[in-house]
Amino acid sequence: MSWGFETDPGYRKVLDWAEEFVTEEVEPVDQVITHAYDLADPLRRKLIPRLQDQVRAQGLWATHLGPELGGQGYGQLQLALLNEILGRTHSGPIVFGCQAPDSGNTEILAHYGTPELKERYLEPLIQNEIVSCYAMTEPQGGSNPVEFRTTARLDGDEWVINGEKWFGSNARFASFYIVMAVTDPEAEPHRRLSMFIVPADTPGLSIVRNSGVWGHDYEEGTHAYTRWEDVRIPRDHILGGVGQGFEVAQTRLGGGRIHHAMRTVGLVRRSLDMMLSRAVSRTARGRRLGDQQLVQEMIADSWIELEQFRLLVLRTAWRIDRYNDYKKVITDIAAVKAAMPKVLQNVAGRAVQLHGSLGISKELPLGKWLSESAHMGLVDGATELHKLSIARQLLKGVEPEPGLFPSYHVPALRAKAEQKFARELAEVAAHGTSEE
Numbered sequence: 001m002s003w004g005f006e007t008d009p010g011y012r013k014v015l016d017w018a019e020e021f022v023t024e025e026v027e028p029v030d031q032v033i034t035h036a037y038d039l040a041d042p043l044r045r046k047l048i049p050r051l052q053d054q055v056r057a058q059g060l061w062a063t064h065l066g067p068e069l070g071g072q073g074y075g076q077l078q079l080a081l082l083n084e085i086l087g088r089t090h091s092g093p094i095v096f097g098c099q100a101p102d103s104g105n106t107e108i109l110a111h112y113g114t115p116e117l118k119e120r121y122l123e124p125l126i127q128n129e130i131v132s133c134y135a136m137t138e139p140q141g142g143s144n145p146v147e148f149r150t151t152a153r154l155d156g157d158e159w160v161i162n163g164e165k166w167f168g169s170n171a172r173f174a175s176f177y178i179v180m181a182v183t184d185p186e187a188e189p190h191r192r193l194s195m196f197i198v199p200a201d202t203p204g205l206s207i208v209r210n211s212g213v214w215g216h217d218y219e220e221g222t223h224a225y226t227r228w229e230d231v232r233i234p235r236d237h238i239l240g241g242v243g244q245g246f247e248v249a250q251t252r253l254g255g256g257r258i259h260h261a262m263r264t265v266g267l268v269r270r271s272l273d274m275m276l277s278r279a280v281s282r283t284a285r286g287r288r289l290g291d292q293q294l295v296q297e298m299i300a301d302s303w304i305e306l307e308q309f310r311l312l313v314l315r316t317a318w319r320i321d322r323y324n325d326y327k328k329v330i331t332d333i334a335a336v337k338a339a340m341p342k343v344l345q346n347v348a349g350r351a352v353q354l355h356g357s358l359g360i361s362k363e364l365p366l367g368k369w370l371s372e373s374a375h376m377g378l379v380d381g382a383t384e385l386h387k388l389s390i391a392r393q394l395l396k397g398v399e400p401e402p403g404l405f406p407s408y409h410v411p412a413l414r415a416k417a418e419q420k421f422a423r424e425l426a427e428v429a430a431h432g433t434s435e436e
């Protein structure tokens, strides 16, 4: 039997190095660059690659990947502990080579790309010489595959893609897209779609506009509304078989969702740390905020929610490593995904309240994190859908009760117990407790 909550001392040293490196080197970079994904930004080019070299020298580059792809094959549990540290930063994931959506796109290419596609796209993606976009959601139908209208049809040796995609993150920085399109409209829902890789400069592919989101004050947003008009790609640019798009998507989404959750632990913890600091530094009516009982309740609730969430994330990561099959951990991943926005909303929200007007101002990142809790309720699928999935899994195979009243009905349980202990009950009724 093994059951423990301790980090092995060797890996603890790794985490201690990462903690110091992120505090001293990565967090300052966040203060001066706008988009860690904008490879053309001259300041970014000066600051980020040299940090990436230090991470490589420590053997911490893209640790989620197996050694055959240049990573450490650390597995999800070790990655979870590392991601808790990176999660509080914007640049951390890219400095350590494990940023979304590239990490998920890497998994797809590694599993389904031809050797030529791997050489052309996977190698430079792993090294962060390029970045990528994942285009699945559509403007009229969200991420419900049944509603998708973007089509891909084979014409000689080329696929021809037509349609529109919505909210593709980082499209304007990307060298290629991984896009999901309908290849057989008549097939049953999960066999209608296929996945393709499309170079970003392919004629016919254009960005209609880049949407911005709350909490990010850039002039131009980074979530693209894209139009696909007779976009032609070679026949071998399909990833997986025709009709396998849904399965291919699961390869990336399972990992993507849990990685977001790991990073969220870092944001929630930082929000709580800020609350604690404020609680002992600010006074109201002659007492520290932390001496007020309602504030103490805010602190206690936040710690409980953080620790519950963190254990769920770590256990899910452990189960992914244990089974090496996302299908076996669907419910766990959905649970983590559904819990994530709420815990960040609650804890960052309380931290805003405790910091008063400073909390609401743009001089602290708390308002941004509060907005990000809303992003998390949507990115990689709305919370409601994950809850539906959990309930469906839990209800699967549960048999209805045969009788009018349930088998756990207390009168029935009592009658059964009275039958089981009939002799003892009769003896006690005849002699009372005198035998004792």
Ligand SMILES: Cc1cc2nc3c(=O)[nH]c(=O)nc-3n(C[C@H](O)[C@H](O)[C@H](O)COP(=O)(O)OP(=O)(O)OC[C@H]3O[C@@H](n4cnc5c(N)ncnc54)[C@H](O)[C@@H]3O)c2cc1C
Pocket (backbone or CB within 6 Å): 101, 133, 134, 135, 136, 137, 138, 141, 142, 143, 144, 166, 167, 168, 169, 213, 223, 374, 375, 376, 377, 378, 379, 380, 381, 382, 383, 384, 385
């Ligand atoms: C920050 C961010 C980054 C993103 N990046 C990408 C990306 O890179 N690539 C990409 O393809 N997409 C991306 N998305 C899009 C994301 O996948 C969608 O927002 C999400 O799937 C929901 O689709 P929708 O926004 O169209 O909402 P809709 O599908 O319109 O849903 C709106 C709401 O309706 C309710 N609802 C919908 N369906 C059901 C149901 N079956 N039962 C109960 N209630 C339901 C839910 O409350 C849901 O939030 C991103 C989104 C965000 C916020």
